[in-house]
Amino acid sequence: MKKIILIICMFCAFAAVRMQGHPLDSISTKRLLRIAHNCKYGINTSVDLEKAAYIYKYLARKKHIVGMRELGLMYIKGEGVKRSVMSARRLLNEAAACGDKRAMCELGRMYQFGDGVGRNLTIAYACYKEAADRGSAQGCYGAGYLTYKGMGVRQDYAKAVELLEKGSGKNHPGCSFLLGTYYAHGYDTVPDYKKAEKYFERAVKNGHGWTVDLTKNNVLDSIKAQNASGKTEWKRISSSYRSARRMKAMCKTARRDSIAGTWSGKIYTYDWSGKQILKEEDLSMYISLDDSLLSVRWMSGDDVRAVFVSDRRVGNSWSRRRITDEEKLLKWVISNMSFEFSPDNTMYTRISTAKTSTREKRKPMVAIMKRDFATTSIDNVLSVDAPxxxxxxxxxxxxxxxxxxxxxxxxxxxxxxxxxxxxxxxxxxxxxxxxxxxxxxxxxxxxxxxxxxxxxxxxxxxxxxxx
Missing domain, CATH: 2.60.40.2550 (Immunoglobulin-like)
Incomplete structure (x- = not known):
């Protein structure tokens, strides 16, 4: 009898709890969001990430868009919860599916930089573009930036400028900075220094603080001088550029005896569209091949500018699969080199470099070189076999x-x-x-x-x- 009474009492207690519901049910959603926000950032209270996460979890279970998005952001950084990229991606996907622009931009960032997910610039662009179409300034910047550089989408200055103009109108500093750079250098157009200065100043005003150096200390004057010299150099090297662009049609396979050795020539840095030469430098390359390993020393005078060691080859293209811990301290590294030869034995080397921190590619470069016979004459010292x-x-x-x-x-x-x-x-x-x-x-x-x-x-x- 006592057992029956005990069971009845437990059932009644459980029913009473179910009737009461969740302790947060009595608080309005608007107030819960304000409390969670204040706890997360310590506004009028001490920072309490666990409490903020607790509230966002409650809202996420109810499929509240902001709750799902904010909890997803906390999972990415491990704030108040154990870091879980899978949970973050699931929540952000749900919020984005409901039309949340910030969630779309965060997903774009994750795929752009490979933050816990496989790096996929095509998906990143799609996320940013959807947010931009919904009026997000960050979405305009993300989609415009990728279009500007041709990452995940075909490079197109006109479309990039359209997106960046839209974001700049919403006071996004990054959009204004890219527009200033575009007009200052005259990518795919005639340089417009008045517009460049206007956008640089707008970028500074909206928080892009370090661009102040671009509007002071006569930096724009130096860009003008660089543009002027670049226009005159273009006529002199345009034929080499055209040869480099169509080199695939006249190439022969790079063999060990044709690629190894000392090479001297010029390296040209292009804008993102590959239509305008921005910089020209003298260089020498010391190239050696050891089975499948390629090592290259890129020299400027007596200074070593870069060293490239590849462990993967596809045809005439060599790349590296990982960045060492030491290289992570550098600003940029060489990620890929490909070698092709014209009938006159000129070697065209396409060089891809990337920012070490983000693995994003930098402006394209093409080196046009001839073998340095002065240092490889049989009258001088040579290795019969590679050392x-x-x-x-x-x-x-x-x-x-x-x-x-x-x-x-x-x-x-x-x-x-x-x-x-x-x-x-x-x-x-x-x-x-x-x-x-x-x-x-x-x-x-x-x-x-x-x-x-x-x-x-x-x-x-x-x-x-x-x-």
Missing amino acids: KVTPMPITDDRFTVNITARKQCMVKMSIYSVSGARLADCGSHHLSEGANNITVNVPLAKGQYILSIDGEGMHESVNIIHL
Whole structure:
């Protein structure tokens, strides 16, 4: 009998709780949103992320758009909840499906930068564009930015300007800054410095603080000078540019003996449409191939501008699959290089670089070079075979460099990181005619390095892997 009474009492208590409902049911949705917002940002109260997340979870269960979006944002950053990109994406997708513009933009950002999801610029553009069509200034910036650079969508300055104008009218600083850059350089149009200054000033006014340097200190004057020199240079190198654009129709396969060696020439940086040359520089490239590994030293004078070590090849294109921890400290890295040859043995090298922090590509570059026969003449020192390091991979600080030379000379050896930093000077060594075995003792941490060998007419690079 007592058990029956106990069961009845428990049932009544449970029913009473169900009748009372959730403790937040008695508070209006508008007030709940205000409380959660204040708790999240510490407005008129102390910051309480757990309480804010608790309220947003309650609203999300009721399929409230703002609740789903805000909870999704908290899941991305792990604020008040355990970080979960899957939960964030699900909630943001639901909010975006209900027409929430901020959720669309956040999804666009996630796909643009690969934040917890696979990087997909096409999806990112679609998310931004949908938000832009609904009147979002951030959506206008995202879609305009990707269209401006041709990322995830065909590059088109006219469409980009249309989107950016719309966002700038809504006081988005990023939109105004890009428009200022567009008009200052005259991409696909005649430079309009009055418009450029207007948009730069609007960007500063709306919070894009660092652009103040573009409207002061005569920076626009320097852009004018750069534009003037660029127009005169265009006529001189336009034929090379046209050759580079149609090089696929006249190329031959790059072989080991055609690509390895020392090359000298010019590197041209283009605007995003590839129609206007913005910058021209002299450069030298020391290229070596070791089986499937390609290593390139990009030199400007005696300075190493960049080092590229590839571990993946598709046809005449080499790329790298990951960025090392050391390279993450740099502003940019080379992500891809492709080599093609015209019938006159001119080498055209397309170079793709990316921002290290976001992996976004930078302006396209094409290097037009000729083999530097002055440093590869048979009268000078040459390796009959490419220099080799034994053992490979190395497991301690001592290794041997095997070089076959055509005549006696001195060479200097240095070790570089894959990011181009010079790590060690291995000294100068005398090479006798024929085979040479040079022992090097340099303390190295585990990782991948480049051994540079430079001498009379000799510029060689060897990949080193330290386990």
